Amino acid sequence: MSMVDVQAVRKVYRRDAQEITVLDGIDLQVPEGEFVALMGPSGSGKTTLLNLIAGIDRPSSGKVIVAGTDVAQLSESALAVWRSRNVGFIFQFYNLIPVLSATENVELPLLLTSLGKAERRERALTALKVVGLADRAGHYPRQLSGGQEQRVAIARAIVADPKVLVADEPTGDLDSKSAEEILALLETLNREFKKTIVMVTHDPRAAERAHTQKHLEKGVLKA
Amino acid sequence: MKFLPFVLKHLKRNWVRTTSTVVAMAVCIFLFCTLQTVLREINAQLESANAARLVTRHAVSLVFSLPLSYGARIQAVPGVKSVANTTWFGGSLPAKKEGKAEGDASTTDWSSFFPNMAVDAEPYFAMYPEFQMPPEQYRDFLGDLQGAAIGKKLADKFGWKVGDRFFLESFIPPYRKSTGPFEFVVRAIFDTDTGKYPGTDTNIMFFHFRYLYESTGRRLNAGTYTVAIDDPNKAGSISKAIDGLFENSDAQTHSETEQAFRAGFIAMAGNLALLLNSIGLAVSFTILLVTANTMSMAVRERRTEIAVLKTLGFPSALVMGLILAEALLLGFLGGGVGVFGSQALMWVIMHSPAKDMLAGVGLSTLAIKPAVGLLGMGVALVLGFAAGFVPALNAYRSKITDMLRTV
Numbered sequence: 001m002s003m004v005d006v007q008a009v010r011k012v013y014r015r016d017a018q019e020i021t022v023l024d025g026i027d028l029q030v031p032e033g034e035f036v037a038l039m040g041p042s043g044s045g046k047t048t049l050l051n052l053i054a055g056i057d058r059p060s061s062g063k064v065i066v067a068g069t070d071v072a073q074l075s076e077s078a079l080a081v082w083r084s085r086n087v088g089f090i091f092q093f094y095n096l097i098p099v100l101s102a103t104e105n106v107e108l109p110l111l112l113t114s115l116g117k118a119e120r121r122e123r124a125l126t127a128l129k130v131v132g133l134a135d136r137a138g139h140y141p142r143q144l145s146g147g148q149e150q151r152v153a154i155a156r157a158i159v160a161d162p163k164v165l166v167a168d169e170p171t172g173d174l175d176s177k178s179a180e181e182i183l184a185l186l187e188t189l190n191r192e193f194k195k196t197i198v199m200v201t202h203d204p205r206a207a208e209r210a211h212t213q214k215h216l217e218k219g220v221l222k223a
Numbered sequence: 224m225k226f227l228p229f230v231l232k233h234l235k236r237n238w239v240r241t242t243s244t245v246v247a248m249a250v251c252i253f254l255f256c257t258l259q260t261v262l263r264e265i266n267a268q269l270e271s272a273n274a275a276r277l278v279t280r281h282a283v284s285l286v287f288s289l290p291l292s293y294g295a296r297i298q299a300v301p302g303v304k305s306v307a308n309t310t311w312f313g314g315s316l317p318a319k320k321e322g323k324a325e326g327d328a329s330t331t332d333w334s335s336f337f338p339n340m341a342v343d344a345e346p347y348f349a350m351y352p353e354f355q356m357p358p359e360q361y362r363d364f365l366g367d368l369q370g371a372a373i374g375k376k377l378a379d380k381f382g383w384k385v386g387d388r389f390f391l392e393s394f395i396p397p398y399r400k401s402t403g404p405f406e407f408v409v410r411a412i413f414d415t416d417t418g419k420y421p422g423t424d425t426n427i428m429f430f431h432f433r434y435l436y437e438s439t440g441r442r443l444n445a446g447t448y449t450v451a452i453d454d455p456n457k458a459g460s461i462s463k464a465i466d467g468l469f470e471n472s473d474a475q476t477h478s479e480t481e482q483a484f485r486a487g488f489i490a491m492a493g494n495l496a497l498l499l500n501s502i503g504l505a506v507s508f509t510i511l512l513v514t515a516n517t518m519s520m521a522v523r524e525r526r527t528e529i530a531v532l533k534t535l536g537f538p539s540a541l542v543m544g545l546i547l548a549e550a551l552l553l554g555f556l557g558g559g560v561g562v563f564g565s566q567a568l569m570w571v572i573m574h575s576p577a578k579d580m581l582a583g584v585g586l587s588t589l590a591i592k593p594a595v596g597l598l599g600m601g602v603a604l605v606l607g608f609a610a611g612f613v614p615a616l617n618a619y620r621s622k623i624t625d626m627l628r629t630v
């Protein structure tokens with residue numbers, strides 16, 4: 001069974017009277033435990049597709065079934081609950097919350113669970129250990145390097161133990177050494193923790209780390 | 224609540240902005256509470272005035288007095304029950320407590336100023352059921368030309384007991400005598416039932432007009448006449464009838480209900496209050512803008528953060544709630560500081576010489592009533608809510624994908 005099953009998806013944006021078709025009939029199956037790289041030129045619709053898979057956007061038509069749930073069928077609030085349990089999102093610009101320490105950032109998704117304070121702390125620390133930043137638990141984002149920030153962001157994405165990780169150009173803002181570390185970390189999460197990963201990138205070296213590569217061009221997927 | 228630290232951290236990080244907003248809010252609530260307290264005190268005074276009593280004064284100004292012969296003529300007007308000469312003495316305690324001043328005007332001790340009135344005691348107290356005293360004290364007071372009936376608050380303030388003597392000297396030249404201040408003996412101490420007569424102030428003293436008249440040796444007039452009437456509903460026509468009597472005399476009169484009289488007396492204070500209230504309103508509006516600006520800046524800066532929270536699965540309502548909580552907290556802090564500041568100011572005034580000046584115009588107790596304090600907090604919270612509502616609603620409505628798109 002596919003962890004991600006995108007069927008005949010179209011996404012059309014309306015700007016004034018003008019219609020822009022960003023995704024034009026996409027079919028994509030990602031089996032459980034897979035590590036897919038989604039490539040393509042800027043403006044080809046990579047982020048749009050990733051957002052649909054992550055359940056933060058809805059298709060104009062077609063189906064997006066992730067972890068057995070038809071995402072488009074859910075109400076706004078049900079979708080929020082579903083996201084908190086099933087998807088971990090990794091952004092290009094890390095998007096940590098500046099007023100919170102590393103631990104507090106990682107703990108954030110757990111605030112939506114019924115876990116007690118001590119257990120939330122413990123799980124956040126475990127996640128930080130997985131990304132190798134246990135010693136920076138009390139640091140604030142401005143006290144961390146870009147690579148470290150992204151690792152905290154990855155810890156935040158995995159702390160609630162989602163089945164799917166989506167990453168939108170996770171190395172796009174990093175130097176090659178940090179990028180290398182992030183990619184290695186994603187590989188580990190895929191191999192050891194069995195996370196299904198969909199990663200958008202336009203860096204061929206990053207894409208090589210994935211098992212499969214998909215190319216998006218003008219709203220259509222090429223093998 | 225597990226989200227409180229999250230809200231607090233945001234306020235703390237932007238502490239300059241937070242502090243300035245809280246201070247602005249506090250100033251607003253401070254003004255509000257202080258004005259409300261003073262206004263309420265003034266209104267209580269007005270409400271304590273009785274519509275079944277008229278005050279007849281000189282038509283031109285309170286500065287001029289009325290002939291003593293008017294008393295009997297007013298008494299003859301149909302509907303008038305009784306008339307009492309009521310003359311504001313304007314006396315204060317001489318600086319030297321032993322009295323026997325050297326006839327020097329500078330001996331006046333202004334800090335212990337309190338209202339004191341020379342009256343026709345018998346009709347006057349008959350008109351004022353508000354003032355209650357033991358019958359034997361009242362009898363002694365009537366029987367002693369130097370006798371003084373003093374209110375409970377006044378007695379407490381100076382520690383005066385029945386039988387104590389004190390001196391008063393007026394700053395009004397005709398009410399001064401060459402032999403020095405007037406000597407009085409406390410003969411009666413009256414109190415009031417604040418439940419039945421709220422707003423009645425017992426920080427006041429009455430004595431016999433006859434004592435004033437005889438001691439000065441001058442042909443004194445009456446400051447005002449207090450007139451009791453049969454039917455409060457006829458106050459208008461009786462006032463007209465009284466004023467009609469003296470239409471063609473040198474000293475024309477102006478009669479009105481005691482309530483209207485007091486209202487006129489504090490009209491200046493009232494106008495001031497109106498002015499201050501308008502200022503207060505303008506300030507509140509400014510604060511609303513300041514706070515709204517703070518909140519919308521806070522939210523605009525946090526577009527990405529809001530998108531992240533929603534991506535993580537925070538329900539839109541929770542995100543909205545967090546922003547509203549932040550705004551309400553600003554209101555709460557500002558309101559708390561404002562109410563506390565206002566109470567502190569009043570405490571300071573009530574423990575300073577200014578207290579007696581205020582008591583002289585009838586504001587003998589100034590303290591924030593719980594209702595005013597709560598109202599102040601309420602206003603602060605409403606301002607906070609109003610300021611936070613639009614940004615919070617925007618955060619609620621905004622789509623994740625729109626907010627994440629870097630422009």
Ligand SMILES: Nc1ncnc2c1ncn2[C@@H]1O[C@H](COP(=O)(O)OP(=O)(O)O)[C@@H](O)[C@H]1O
Pocket residue numbers: 013014015020022040041042043044045046047048049624625628
């Ligand atoms: N909310 C939106 N409204 C209008 N156009 C959009 C919106 N989001 C994306 N687009 C357009 O869709 C196209 C694909 O965008 P995107 O998925 O971000 O591309 P990529 O991530 O591959 O660079 C772009 O032309 C972009 O301008």
Ligand SMILES: [Mg+2]
Pocket residue numbers: 046047048168
């Ligand atoms: Mg993109």
